[in-house]
Amino acid sequence: MSYRTVIGLEVHAQLSTATKAFCSCSTRFGDLPNRNTCPVCLGMPGALPVLNRNAVELAVRVAFALGCEVRKTSIFARKNYFYPDLPKGYQITQYDQPLAENGRLSAPLPDGSEVPVRIRRIHMEEDAGKNIHLPGGNESLVDFNRCGVPLVEIVTEPDISSPQVAAAYLKELRNVLRCLGACDGNMEQGSFRCDANVSVMCEDATALGTRTELKNINSFKFVQRGLEYEIQRQIGILEAGGSVVQETRLFDPRSGITHSMRGKEESHDYRYFPEPDLPPLVLDDAWQDAVRERRPVLPADYRKRLRDELGLPPYDVDVLSADKDVAEYSIAVLSHARDRKGASNWLMTEVLAVLNDRRIAIADFPVNAADVAGLVDLLASQKLSAPLAKEVFARMWQERRSLAECVASVGTQDSDERHLLAICRTVVENSPVEVGKYVAGKTQIIGWFVGQAMKETRGKGNPRILTRMFTELLDAGKSKQ
Helix, strand or coil: CCEEEEEEEEEEEECCCCECCCCCCECCCCCCCCCCCCCCCCCCCCCCCCCCHHHHHHHHHHHHHCCCEECCEECEEEEECCCCCCCCCEEEEECCCCCEEEEEEEEECCCCCEEEEEEEEEEEEECCCEEEECCCCCCEEEECCCCCCEEEEEEECCCECCHHHHHHHHHHHHHHHHHHCCCCCCCCCCCEEEEEEEEEEECCCCCCCCCEEEEEECCHHHHHHHHHHHHHHHHHHHHCCCCCCCEEEEEECCCCEEEEEEECCCHHHHCCEECCCCCCEECCHHHHHHHHHCCCCCHHHHHHHHHHHCCCCHHHHHHHCCCHHHHHHHHHHHHHCCCHHHHHHHHHHHHHHHHHHHCCCHHHCCCCHHHHHHHHHHHHCCCCCHHHHHHHHHHHHHHCCCHHHHHHHHCCCECCHHHHHHHHHHHHHCCHHHHHHHHCCCHHHHHHHHHHHHHHCCCCECHHHHHHHHHHHHHHHHHHC
């Protein structure tokens, strides 16, 4: 029997504000436990929340970027549940009147196609604290620093049909949030977290299957692996004649399996009611228009320009558009370069390698876009060999010197055929053993001859010309025998 997969995602993204959602405590990550707390975020009696205006603007910016309809009036609510990391005994969130609804984001796939995913709602809420379970399993500690950190929860419709599309959607969403400056997207620090709801159903069924929720997955790879396992687990249960239980499960990346955490709650279990200490959030048209006008360039815009205007293939587009600053730098390089595919290759291999190995932000990279483009064009025109180009590039970023200065100090490729022919003849005359091997049919030894000539030219000889000349000389000698 064939089955259809149905996936919906809920993403919690921490908004990039200096202070918390309803108080002035710092949101800084990594501070000593319980340092960034106050009576408001700890829920002390009589403490009253005050909404962070910057968090609202960032949330609305996200909503517009995702094509959502932003409500003029939204309502904060209390979501009641009891857990050690929730000192108030409730979480301030939004329920039946969220900030925004009815959006859309297309998930780009490696082949260049895109899968549209509808966004059901975006709402604002505060984060809980963090439980720290000590070795041995007998004691746990609670760090309340995260309590009250502002979040947006972005909930999709169940439009996703495979783990691969789910991972692609999450990558694109994180890129959008980063472009907006709304969230740093750091999954290891918990500022971008995903809950995935998944069910399977017979191909010809009309009703959705029973869903399970995979909770708090902090890696794109783990989201994909967790969903793949959970899909097969559910199919196995159905094939055996059993029934899938609606529950919340956790994915263990070490074993690659999911295991039950608790029964899945429904909305009525949380006893939502309007937050009495916060008035309705009212956003008038003029304020919304001002936020909308500040919309930055988004990943889809970069992809469109790299693909349609600059002619790059899907893989290159995907790599170079993954980061806003890298995309802008790449577009600048490609706009200057005559050999755009060569420039793209150089960006993906040489430039990104330096950024990753040295942990340099592209904003701090000392080589300007025009010089990178010029270097690639010198390579394409054979004025620089690949080794020389790499040496010039290394000097450019290590010594912070211009392309012209580095080429002057290194020198260009030697393509003087009279000079190179004389060197080739000398190498052949002085290498009778190697000539004999070539004559005997070991033609791959041509590389050895080219290497000898490169030594004579100190790496500046044109390898294409040298290869052609050695082949002609050795073939001519072979025909005389």
